[in-house]
Amino acid sequence: MARGGLSKTRLARLHGALETHVASGDMPGLVALVSRGEDTVVEAIGAQSFGGAPMKRDTIFRIASMTKPVIAAATLLLVEECRLRLDDPVDAFLPELADRKVLRSLESEIDDTVPARRPISTRDLLTFTFGMGALMVWPPKYPIQKAAAELGLAPGPHQLDIDADEFMRRLGTLPLSCQPGERWLYHTGSDVLGVLIARASGQPLETFLQERLLAPLGMRDTGFRVPAAKLERLASAYMMDPAKKELTFFDDARASRWSRPPPFAAGGSGLVSTVDDFHAFYRMLLDKGRHGRERILARPTVELMMSDQLTASQKLGAEIFFGHGASWGMGGAVVTRRTDIFAAPGRFGWDGGYGTSAHLDPAERLIGVLMTQRMMDSPVPPRVFRDFWTSAYQAIDD
Template sequence: MDAKSKWSGLNADRLDRITDHLERNYIAPGKIPGCQVAVMRRGQLAYARSFGLRDRERGTAWSDDTIVRIYSMTKPIVSVALMTLFEQGRFKLDDPVHRFAPEWKKHRVWVSGEGADMVTEAPARPVSFRDVLSHTGGLTYGSLLSQLSGLPIEHPVDKAYDAVGVRRGEETLDEFMAKLAEVPLRYQPGERWQYSLATDVCGALVERVSGVPLDQYLREAVFEPLGMVDTAFHVPADKAHRFAANYMRMPDKSLRLADDPQKSPYLKDPVFKSGGGGLAGTMADYLRFTEMLRRGGELDGRRILGPRTLELMTKNHLKGGADLTKMAIGSFSETDNAGIGFGLGFAMTIDQVATGGLSSADYYWGGAASTIFWADPKEELSVVFLTQLMPSATFDFRGQLKTLIYSAIED
């Protein structure tokens, strides 16, 4: 090994199998136009590579500063932002959301039926901050689930979301919160786990607790301290030339352009700032965020969170310490379920044998366009993978990269 590899404890030849794997299995056969990978260990950049094209239609290469839609990788950022307010003593985890959103006092819980015949009951307790941070509050993704998964809207609660117009579109966060107050909870708070609009609620709570707009709070509390210069809810005109195209894999395995970077809605500042999926950014930015997490909340002398806060966030908050196989409703999310717990903004490995993987202490999340990241304090690893392919369940990039990377560790 060379000096750098000795310092990182990673076998450089083994790590370079990432290059062959991605080029041979994905880039050459055209399964994805392009992608980008970065691996850090012990604060050292051990592997960084960009592959293929960021815009197939225009033949533009994927450069290291390419801007991508990170979709649900927005969630960990917004969860961290909300927890900075927790550290300021603004709320406790088990405080009810209705402390800052009084309209939520009228929530009911679905029991049976639908529409005019729906039967509901009172919640055993109010939805709490802990619930929305961990997707255990009884919220769902409503009709958005159908758009992202291609599955029909079947559950009465999801249909209720559609009926009141929960869209994450041309509405303010206050209007969004008011609409959610009108729909029943899918289950009693804390009793199950369902991937949902909960982190959009976290974004609204950032605004209500802090008293400043979500984008401003993210910029001041996270982006500027970490030097995340390209992460925002829209791509400004002077950076649009770096914006990647987004593709959808069709049933015949072909790729269809899903969002043209020259015509994208991301080119305009949106009315609705989605804390659950609205950000775009670069590899350099998200790698700094991931490394801050891995280091216990600090990077380059700038502390975002205290280490004990981050330790709390990355514990399993599911009832009874169960994994997602026992708690999850539905199969739509950005993680497998076996051996996986969920904390305050992150999924994490709680049973390595059950996952069948090489990592035992990582926490992570992904996005709808197949982006992924994870931090592993035990192995001192920070990893980010970016591409633009929907849906995210098409290929197991996370599992494949974990095997390639962890098998390269030699100490």
């Protein structure tokens, strides 16, 4: 196990590598945190919006899919209490997903189906193998993609404008794209897990998260909305307009969607957070479920969450996410083979499509959190992510 910290001389490269992306106009600003051993460094560069207030350490960002590992941890809390079981059907809590039909093939019309070979389990949802999710084909060509879009369920950057029950009702009208346990499909499993947590716990998702994870970990700025008193700390979010070839508002902090409670607390993408809040969550995972003197999750639970859960056949078609050196645990990716300076076996975490990245490396005892407010243009991580992780790993001091 690594014993050292971070080289101060080499850490000086971090600021320059990140500042380049702000100075070029790629984004208004960013906040980055790197932690190893007793060493923690934070860089706050640029502004919360173009021409806006300076970026600060406690600036709040929409973290998009970085919500997924939080939801996985919350689900596993209920598994530990035997209120959920990994391989039990979820039918009792999610009757909308009972007695599933499955497309005969991806090319099939949505009424060309066969019966599911077995029910959907909690494990299927945690590992994204329950049979529904994003099909990475643009423009959409499969009938199931078009049917999901017509119902407002196509995975995308915008948060849902329907409540959880209506989300499940609409989802239940669609067949599965493949048999439960057969194939990894991105995203939708986390949104369904959020509903499962609420129904199994008897509490709204936001309440359960607050009481069982966020408050115990001191994550004061993490939630599904930003209170009025904190709005001045919310960064605006931008996306590239392909026609104008310039950055435009995705969500202006001055009139943010995240300033009010959402109709649907999306377990796959809905949270806001800060670098220090997310550092606390990942530090708990790095410490095998402990936070100070308090145990949040059991060590075996954390080890399960951060272990490779997929077979080679389940990953077929997901190369755009995993390449040939990673897989999926529960709520995040797991590196399985070193293919880069920062791609160390056992490294766990995930990125957020609104421009965020957070991973931990158990072997190196390293945590990195990068928050930007520029939406990703593709599933391939942008250069600012790669420069951040390269700079973090090259600063390891032993």
